[in-house]
Amino acid sequence: MPAVAVAPEILTKYEPVIGLEVHVQLLTATKAFCGCANRFGAEPNTNICPTCLGLPGALPVLNEKAVEFAALAALALNCEVRERSIFARKNYFYPDLPKGYQISQYDKPLAEHGWIEVPAANGEKKRIGITRQHMEEDAGKSLHEGFSDSAARTYLDLNRCGTPLVEIVSEPDIRTPDEAFEYLTRLKEILLYTGVSDCNMEEGSLRCDANVSVRRKGEERLGTKAEVKNVNSFKFIRAALAYEIERQVEVIESGGRVLQETRLWNADEGRTYSMRSKEQAHDYRYFPEPDLPPLIVTGEFLSETRKKLPELPETRRRRMIAEYDLSERDAHTLTASREFADSFEAAAKTARNPRRVANVLLSEIGGRLKALGLELDQSPVTMAGIVLATDLLDEGKISSKQMKQLLDESFERGEDFGAVYEREKPQQITDALAIEKLIDEVIAANPRQVEQYRAGKTTLAGFFVGQVMRATKGQANPALLNELVTKKLNG
Numbered sequence: 001m002p003a004v005a006v007a008p009e010i011l012t013k014y015e016p017v018i019g020l021e022v023h024v025q026l027l028t029a030t031k032a033f034c035g036c037a038n039r040f041g042a043e044p045n046t047n048i049c050p051t052c053l054g055l056p057g058a059l060p061v062l063n064e065k066a067v068e069f070a071a072l073a074a075l076a077l078n079c080e081v082r083e084r085s086i087f088a089r090k091n092y093f094y095p096d097l098p099k100g101y102q103i104s105q106y107d108k109p110l111a112e113h114g115w116i117e118v119p120a121a122n123g124e125k126k127r128i129g130i131t132r133q134h135m136e137e138d139a140g141k142s143l144h145e146g147f148s149d150s151a152a153r154t155y156l157d158l159n160r161c162g163t164p165l166v167e168i169v170s171e172p173d174i175r176t177p178d179e180a181f182e183y184l185t186r187l188k189e190i191l192l193y194t195g196v197s198d199c200n201m202e203e204g205s206l207r208c209d210a211n212v213s214v215r216r217k218g219e220e221r222l223g224t225k226a227e228v229k230n231v232n233s234f235k236f237i238r239a240a241l242a243y244e245i246e247r248q249v250e251v252i253e254s255g256g257r258v259l260q261e262t263r264l265w266n267a268d269e270g271r272t273y274s275m276r277s278k279e280q281a282h283d284y285r286y287f288p289e290p291d292l293p294p295l296i297v298t299g300e301f302l303s304e305t306r307k308k309l310p311e312l313p314e315t316r317r318r319r320m321i322a323e324y325d326l327s328e329r330d331a332h333t334l335t336a337s338r339e340f341a342d343s344f345e346a347a348a349k350t351a352r353n354p355r356r357v358a359n360v361l362l363s364e365i366g367g368r369l370k371a372l373g374l375e376l377d378q379s380p381v382t383m384a385g386i387v388l389a390t391d392l393l394d395e396g397k398i399s400s401k402q403m404k405q406l407l408d409e410s411f412e413r414g415e416d417f418g419a420v421y422e423r424e425k426p427q428q429i430t431d432a433l434a435i436e437k438l439i440d441e442v443i444a445a446n447p448r449q450v451e452q453y454r455a456g457k458t459t460l461a462g463f464f465v466g467q468v469m470r471a472t473k474g475q476a477n478p479a480l481l482n483e484l485v486t487k488k489l490n491g
């Protein structure tokens with residue numbers, strides 16, 4: 001079983017130091033330096049041209065939308081965007097990189113000095129620094145399996161060549177696998193809110209490498225780090241880091257030396273394996289890309305981009321907690337995606353009582369979905385249905401018991417609330433005389449409560465309302481019933 005947390009006795013003696021490098025594919029219509037479609041899942045080698053194949057004489061032209069998305073991400077991550085950044089060639093040989101180099105940025109990246117706040121173990125917030133965010137292009141894909149002769153051959157799909165990426169490099173500020181998990185979760189959430197990427201890890205739109213080392217507590221000097229690659233979920237990254245920290249401490253404790261190397265995570269076995277030692281790694285021989293001028297981001301471009309920044313998740317949560325009287329946890333649920341938060345707020349604005357919309361959504365709808373193992377966006381009851389339900393409740397046209405029954409039916413039949421309500425139109429007793437008769441019976445049957453009420457315990461009105469509601473199986477008009485009970489008891 002993979003380790004999910006580092007043994008506490010290790011952490012009293014050693015301090016892990018973790019830095020993360022995250023590659024994010026930008027959701028542009030076309031590639032970074034040519035007009036080919038940037039789309040996942042197309043037939044292999046159909047979205048390619050001389051430029052992204054690196055054929056002689058073909059020249060790159062920078063995609064402005066990619067710059068806008070990269071700048072938008074940088075601003076959302078609190079980075080300073082450099083006015084003048086430089087594209088550079090990163091040279092290495094690999095079959096899925098037909099040019100023999102990747103266009104990237106080296107010593108003058110697009111953006112630097114950002115941060116993300118994560119919840120820390122002590123309940124406070126902790127700021128994780130972002131060293132840099134640079135632009136680059138992706139390589140193609142080597143397909144090692146799935147063909148009848150895969151044992152002998154490797155196939156290449158070059159559709160991904162030249163897809164625009166940003167690489168976001170954190171400071172080595174992360175101290176535990178949990179902090180790494182939180183950092184990645186927040187980062188993904190922020191990027192999704194900006195809309196610059198779909199962050200789909202299965203399709204490789206978001207990929208993460210982790211650098212991890214350990215040092216004895218109190219020591220300043222960093223230990224030798226290992227780089228963990230090929231991890232395709234945040235949970236696995238957390239597990240891989242926990243495994244790697246324990247492994248490195250064991251090496252040190254047994255008198256050995258941690259090697260600087262790249263290691264791969266094997267999810268089935270729950271451990272990392274040495275892939276190659278860093279000493280043998282390529283020297284990338286970076287030099288400025290001669291076919292592209294310096295990238296100039298003007299103040300005007302930046303301020304236009306800033307206007308496209310949405311309200312970011314954490315800010316939105318703070319506002320919604322105040323506006324809808326939510327708990328921290330409920331605020332997280334409602335803001336899990338920007339689309340969901342938007343649809344909730346658009347609906348709540350049209351309701352008589354927006355807080356009640358939040359309440360019914362979270363408790364009534366959320367509870368029923370949870371029982372079925374479904375997500376909030378899989379509800380048969382739409383936001384409009386919830387608004388209708390809460391408005392009817394608010395106007396006293398249905399009781400909360402009737403609302404619950406109608407919601408039950410919605411879920412049973414997979415129908416929206418409005419359709420069920422139109423068909424069922426629950427019988428309501430709105431005949432004042434009939435209700436008064438029932439109240440009289442309840443009053444006659446409970447003389448002690450009447451006495452207490454008249455002695456000043458006015459909260460007992462709720463008891464009488466409840467008794468009548470029970471007698472009518474929840475069908476008495478609640479507003480009318482409340483009014484009549486008060487009148488009778490005071491009369």
Ligand SMILES: [Zn+2]
Binds near residue numbers: 052
């Ligand atoms: Zn192309």
